[in-house]
Amino acid sequence: MSDVYVVGVDMIKFGRFPEKTVPQLGSQAALMALDDAGLTIQDMQALYCGNLGQANAMVGQRILQEIGQTGVSVVNCANACATGATAFREAWMSIKAGVFDCVLAVGVEQMGRGLLGGGGGGDGIPKEGLLGSGTMPAVFAEAGMEHARNYGTTFEQFAKVSVKNHHHSTLNPKAMYQIETPLDTVMNAEMISYPNTKLMCSVNVDGSAAAVLVSEKKARELGLNRAVKVKASVLTSDPYSDRDLVMPDVNAVTRIAAKQAYEMAGIGPEDVSLVELHDCFATAEILHYENLGLCSDGDAGRMIDDGEVALGGRIPVNVSGGLLSKGHPLGATGIANIYEVCTHLRGEAGDRQVEGATFGMTHVIGLGSACGIHILEKVA
Numbered sequence: 001m002s003d004v005y006v007v008g009v010d011m012i013k014f015g016r017f018p019e020k021t022v023p024q025l026g027s028q029a030a031l032m033a034l035d036d037a038g039l040t041i042q043d044m045q046a047l048y049c050g051n052l053g054q055a056n057a058m059v060g061q062r063i064l065q066e067i068g069q070t071g072v073s074v075v076n077c078a079n080a081c082a083t084g085a086t087a088f089r090e091a092w093m094s095i096k097a098g099v100f101d102c103v104l105a106v107g108v109e110q111m112g113r114g115l116l117g118g119g120g121g122g123d124g125i126p127k128e129g130l131l132g133s134g135t136m137p138a139v140f141a142e143a144g145m146e147h148a149r150n151y152g153t154t155f156e157q158f159a160k161v162s163v164k165n166h167h168h169s170t171l172n173p174k175a176m177y178q179i180e181t182p183l184d185t186v187m188n189a190e191m192i193s194y195p196n197t198k199l200m201c202s203v204n205v206d207g208s209a210a211a212v213l214v215s216e217k218k219a220r221e222l223g224l225n226r227a228v229k230v231k232a233s234v235l236t237s238d239p240y241s242d243r244d245l246v247m248p249d250v251n252a253v254t255r256i257a258a259k260q261a262y263e264m265a266g267i268g269p270e271d272v273s274l275v276e277l278h279d280c281f282a283t284a285e286i287l288h289y290e291n292l293g294l295c296s297d298g299d300a301g302r303m304i305d306d307g308e309v310a311l312g313g314r315i316p317v318n319v320s321g322g323l324l325s326k327g328h329p330l331g332a333t334g335i336a337n338i339y340e341v342c343t344h345l346r347g348e349a350g351d352r353q354v355e356g357a358t359f360g361m362t363h364v365i366g367l368g369s370a371c372g373i374h375i376l377e378k379v380a
Contacts (some may be wrong), residue, residue, distance in 0.1 A: 004095045005113070005219040005227040006376070008037025008212035009166055014205045014327035016236045017110070019036040022054050026108035027066035029208035029332075033104065037212040038222070041068040042187045044212075045100040050087030050107040051331040063106060069155045078331075079131040080366020081278065082235070083107060084209065085334025089372060091213045092233045101215045107327035107336070108208035136280065137201060137368065141193035142247045144283025148195070150300035154288060159186045159280040162200045162324055168311060169195045169321025171352035176205050176327035200282035205327035209335035211342075225380045228342045230266035232375035238368075250284070253371040254291040254363065261361070262293070265375040272315060273357035274344055274374070275336035278365045279322040289317070292363060311352060319344070319352045337362035345378040 010032035017025060026049065030209040034040055041064070049060030055078035064074065081085040084107025091105040147153045163183050169175035181199055189197035218229045234259040241249060262268055269292065277292065279285035289300040294315055295308075303309050309317040320326045323333065341360030343349045358378045365371045 001096050002098065002215040002217065004092050004230045005214050005216065006211050006338070006342055007214050007219055007222055007227050008035070008039065008228065009210070009339045009342045010036050010297060011174060011209035011332070011336045012207060014207035014329060017206045022051060022059055022108055022110050023062035023066050025110060025206060026051070026059060026063040026106050027288055029108065029210040030063060030104060030106050031067055033210035033212050039102070039212060042070060043102055044070070044072060044104045046073040046075070046091070046094060046103040048075045048077070048087040048091040048103065048105045048114070048217050050079070050083040050334065051078050051108060051109060052080065052083050053111065055154050059108065060106070066112050070089040079370045080368050081280065081330050082310040082334060082366040082370035082372040083331040083365045084336070085362070085364045085372025085374065086235060086370070088211060088335055088338060089235050090243065090375065091232045092122045095213055095215050101218045103213050104210060105213060105335060106208065106210040107332040107334055109204045109331035111204045131146065136367070137193040137196060139248060139250065140283050143197050143250045143287060144195055144281070146247065147283070147287060151301065153301040155187065156183070157301040157304050158282045159183055159197070159200060161187045161279065161285045164304070164310050165279060165322040165324040166199070166316050168319045168352060169325035171350070172321050172326060175321040175325055176203050177321070178326045196281045196283055197253045200324070202280045202323035202328040203325065205329050207327060207329035207332040207336065209332045209339050211335055211338055225345050227379050228345050229377040230374060231377045232261040232269070232373070234261045234264065234373045236260065236371045238292070250367065251287060251291050254288060254365055255315075255371045257371040257373045258292045261373040262266055266360070267359060267375070272359050272361050274316045274319060274341065274354045275361045276318055276320060276322070276340050277363040279318055279324050280328065285317065285322070288363065292361070311354070313370065316354050319349075319354060326352070334362070334364045337364065338374060338376065341376050345376060
């Protein structure tokens with residue numbers, strides 16, 4: 001089976017674009033990724049499109065209507081917050097299997113304001129038999145409080161995640177917000193669901209990201225100087241467990257995926273230079289330090305206190321600004337994270353560059369559940 005490489009990748013600056021359609025947003029990122037690869041839509045053998053809000057609307061085909069209908073295979077997918085990562089993985093699998101040599105993956109979302117304001121319709125995950133709230137702020141607030149109960153994690157430590165990510169976003173011109181948020185400001189912001197204040201919740205925005213994936217043969221034809229190798233691509237769902245009527249398990253799906261990803265890549269967490277993980281809420285980022293094996297259980301609070309996960313630290317996390325500040329357009333997030341890591345592995349991240357980056361990890365999780373993890377490697 002061929003190794004798979006990313007030879008083109010880009011994203012639009014996240015924001016709110018009510019004047020544009022979803023296909024227009026997606027085509028914008030697609031053309032940017034094609035330009036980055038030095039290729040055109042005529043070179044693509046397939047398109048894999050991730051979108052949640054219009055999952056039944058043939059978004060991939062409508063993107064091709066914007067940039068060139070070439071008659072190629074189009075696959076549309078929806079997988080909660082792992083939608084973009086799933087589209088990327090489908091593209092990766094098609095090359096790994098030897099079906100195609102050169103394909104395009106696009107993730108795109110247009111969201112309204114408020115709690116998942118652009119939702120995809122339907123009733124979502126059934127709440128029958130559950131106690132308490134099933135909303136995302138409540139779920140991750142409960143998970144944070146459980147971590148606090150077990151390990152003594154403090155409100156201040158959770159808030160420091162937001163301070164860090166908002167600082168990182170000031171170095172990222174493609175982030176939705178680029179504003180410093182001091183600790184007192186974060187802690188005194190409107191409380192959404194304790195311990196997450198408003199500034200500790202991810203931003204619902206519009207956005208798109210895209211990547212061109214190729215086989216090793218095609219990568220060598222194009223030149224490896226800016227290519228990034230996909231060392232691992234993993235997608236997992238929840239294992240069976242006795243049902244907790246109060247709080248869903250937001251950890252197991254990531255732990256399973258991380259174990260598989262490290263094994264596939266042949267590395268350990270100590271080899272990873274940077275991580276873009278799913279900080280849908282500040283509490284979630286703390287949990288995922290441990291779920292991804294970046295530290296031992298109960299040590300996440302110390303990591304944020306000691307600056308190990310900040311730019312310049314031992315293992316920088318969410319140097320893009322993360323979902324908290326860069327924004328979280330559901331279908332685009334997975335590929336946007338891949339764009340960020342590829343930019344560092346190429347040495348092109350400017351003021352936020354993680355120096356000497358050789359391996360990077362991306363992680364997304366959609367409750368229901370789906371977890372997508374990719375490990376990427378610097379080539380040249």
